Amino acid sequence: MTKGLFITLEGGEGVGKSTQLALLERALQARGLDILVTREPGGSPVAEDLRNLLLFGQHSFSRRSEILTHFAARFDHVDQVIEPALAAGKLVVCDRFTDSTLAYQAYGRAEGEVGTLSLINNLQKQLGRQPDMTFLLEVSRDTARRRLAARGKPTDRYEKSDEDFHIRVAEGFRTIAEQNKNRVIVLSTEHMPAEKVNAVIVEHILSRLP
Numbered sequence: 001m002t003k004g005l006f007i008t009l010e011g012g013e014g015v016g017k018s019t020q021l022a023l024l025e026r027a028l029q030a031r032g033l034d035i036l037v038t039r040e041p042g043g044s045p046v047a048e049d050l051r052n053l054l055l056f057g058q059h060s061f062s063r064r065s066e067i068l069t070h071f072a073a074r075f076d077h078v079d080q081v082i083e084p085a086l087a088a089g090k091l092v093v094c095d096r097f098t099d100s101t102l103a104y105q106a107y108g109r110a111e112g113e114v115g116t117l118s119l120i121n122n123l124q125k126q127l128g129r130q131p132d133m134t135f136l137l138e139v140s141r142d143t144a145r146r147r148l149a150a151r152g153k154p155t156d157r158y159e160k161s162d163e164d165f166h167i168r169v170a171e172g173f174r175t176i177a178e179q180n181k182n183r184v185i186v187l188s189t190e191h192m193p194a195e196k197v198n199a200v201i202v203e204h205i206l207s208r209l210p
C-alpha cells in the first residue's frame, strides 16, 4: 500500500525542470520531509544504461521499440526505486514520467496516432503507478532554445529533432493537461525567476500533505 506522495515535473527541454528539482529537494528537506529526487529516462542503474541508448545511441529506433525501451526503463525504475520509496512513506519527485512518452512519442513522433496512444496507455495500465500530482512547466520555444544554447550540454536525440516536432510535443503536453485537470498543474514561467517558480510549487505540494 502507498504511504508516500508521487510528484512529477514535465515539459519540453529547457523549461527549468532540473533547476526546480534541485530547489525542491532543498526546500522540502528544510521542512523535515523525507524526499527522493529522481529522473526519467533513468533513475535506476538499468534505466540509466537505457537512457544512454535512448538519448545518445547511434542507431534510430522504430516507433514501437522506442516506446518499449522507455517503458523498460520505467518498469525497472518503478519496481526498484519508486515503489520501495513510496512504501517507506517518502515524497518522490521525478523529472519526467509517462506524460513525456505521450508528448514525445505519441504526439511528437506519431502525431497523435490512435494506435500509438493506445499502446502507451496500455503499458501505463500494466505499470500501475500514476503520479499524484504533476507540474507542467511552460516557456516559449525561443526562451527554451536560448537557455539550452547557453547551457552548453551535449545535444541528445530529442533536442536535435526539428522545430515542428517540438511544437507537437508542447501541444501534446497541453492536451494531456486538459485531459487530466485533477492531476496536472500548468505553470507558465516565462518571466518568473526560478525561486518564484519554486515557491509556487512548494505551496501546492504542502497543501497536499496531511
Ligand SMILES: Nc1ncnc2c1ncn2[C@@H]1O[C@H](COP(=O)(O)OP(=O)(O)OP(=O)(O)O)[C@@H](O)[C@H]1O
Pocket: 012, 013, 014, 015, 016, 017, 018, 019, 020, 147, 148, 150, 151, 189, 192, 193, 194, 195, 197
Ligand atoms: N526560471 C528561470 N529563469 C531563467 N533561467 C532559468 C530558469 N529556470 C531554469 N533556468 C536556466 O535554464 C537552463 C535550463 O534549465 P534546466 O536544465 O533546469 O531545464 P530542464 O527543463 O531540466 O531541461 P532538460 O529537459 O533539457 O534537461 C539552465 O541553464 C537554467 O539555469
Ligand SMILES: Cc1cn([C@H]2C[C@H](O)[C@@H](COP(=O)(O)O)O2)c(=O)[nH]c1=O
Pocket: 013, 039, 040, 041, 055, 070, 095, 096, 097, 098, 100, 101, 102, 104, 105, 158, 159
Ligand atoms: C521520459 C521520456 C523522455 N523523453 C525525452 C525527453 C527529453 O528530450 C529526453 C530526456 O532528457 P532530459 O534532459 O532528462 O529532459 O528524453 C522521451 O522522449 N520520452 C520519455 O518517455
